[in-house]
Amino acid sequence: MRDKAIYILGILGTLLMIWNLHTIFVVLPGEAAQGQIGKMLFIHVPAAITAYSYYAVAVVCSIAFLVTKNFKYDSVAVSSIEVAQVFTLVNLVTGSLWGHVIWGIWWTWDLRLTSQFMCFMLYLGYLLMRPAIAEATQRATMSAILAIFAAADIPLVVMAIRLHNVRTQHPAPVLETGGVDATWWPPLATGYFVLMLIAAALVLVRLRQETVRREIDSLRRELHAM
Amino acid sequence: MDAINQTFLFYGYTAAWIIVLGFVLILVRRGQRIDRELSRLKSLVEDKEK
Numbered sequence: 001m002r003d004k005a006i007y008i009l010g011i012l013g014t015l016l017m018i019w020n021l022h023t024i025f026v027v028l029p030g031e032a033a034q035g036q037i038g039k040m041l042f043i044h045v046p047a048a049i050t051a052y053s054y055y056a057v058a059v060v061c062s063i064a065f066l067v068t069k070n071f072k073y074d075s076v077a078v079s080s081i082e083v084a085q086v087f088t089l090v091n092l093v094t095g096s097l098w099g100h101v102i103w104g105i106w107w108t109w110d111l112r113l114t115s116q117f118m119c120f121m122l123y124l125g126y127l128l129m130r131p132a133i134a135e136a137t138q139r140a141t142m143s144a145i146l147a148i149f150a151a152a153d154i155p156l157v158v159m160a161i162r163l164h165n166v167r168t169q170h171p172a173p174v175l176e177t178g179g180v181d182a183t184w185w186p187p188l189a190t191g192y193f194v195l196m197l198i199a200a201a202l203v204l205v206r207l208r209q210e211t212v213r214r215e216i217d218s219l220r221r222e223l224h225a226m
Numbered sequence: 227m228d229a230i231n232q233t234f235l236f237y238g239y240t241a242a243w244i245i246v247l248g249f250v251l252i253l254v255r256r257g258q259r260i261d262r263e264l265s266r267l268k269s270l271v272e273d274k275e276k
Contacts, residue, residue: 035231037231037234044238047242086249093242094239094242097241101231206253209253212261213260216263220267223267
């Protein structure tokens with residue numbers, strides 16, 4: 001059942017992605033001020049929102065683990081964070097390429113970019129910390145606490161370009177202020193939907209591996225007891 | 227300018243899909259490794275039980 005869902009999500013995501021890429025590259029004209037590079041928005045923004053969606057799933061599951069001590073929640077949390085990291089990296093790399101053309105620099109340590117980089121590093125720390133703790137309950141508890149703690153950075157990323165007393169290099173918010181043309185909304189929404197489908201398929205694959213890993217741990221314990 | 231724009235747009239989308247495909251490859255290799263480990267441990271347990 002899970003394998004079927006992975007294939008359906010993967011194939012649907014790929015087909016929609018091809019259709020969306022055709023719309024972005026062939027149908028839509030370039031952005032009025034930035035030209036073609038403005039179309040980086042269609043991967044840069046959906047990648048960030050996809051990452052935040054899965055970080056949110058991880059936080060909910062981490063809280064659920066701390067309350068119930070059910071390891072299924074820990075598995076969903078680690079799978080979601082690993083996939084969210086991939087999309088955070090996509091967001092950082094595409095942003096850097098866009099910045100090189102528009103700003104003339106690859107990177108700057110302004111609040112938006114720095115807080116997003118911090119988000120990536122905090123959750124990278126989460127993934128690197130897990131193998132260092134051998135005992136399963138302790139590992140899951142520490143991971144859940146770190147996942148919740150790291151999520152405190154996400155509101156900072158979102159608010160970084162909305163605070164009046166902070167000057168940032170990053171553009172002001174365009175999505176909710178009418179800065180995006182009406183013809184750009186469908187490919188933008190489709191881009192987010194496509195990445196969410198692909199991310200869901202990746203989380204399911206990762207979740208299966210986590211289940212097998214738990215089975216391996218219990219077999220190892222069984223062997224030691226023999 | 228538009229040629230540079232187009233080139234960097236292409237780089238951006240290529241980099242994005244390389245990152246996603248790279249992760250898929252990591253998942254596949256990790257999956258194969260843990261499946262092998264699982265079957266090895268299962269056969270070890272079976273041998274000990276005999």
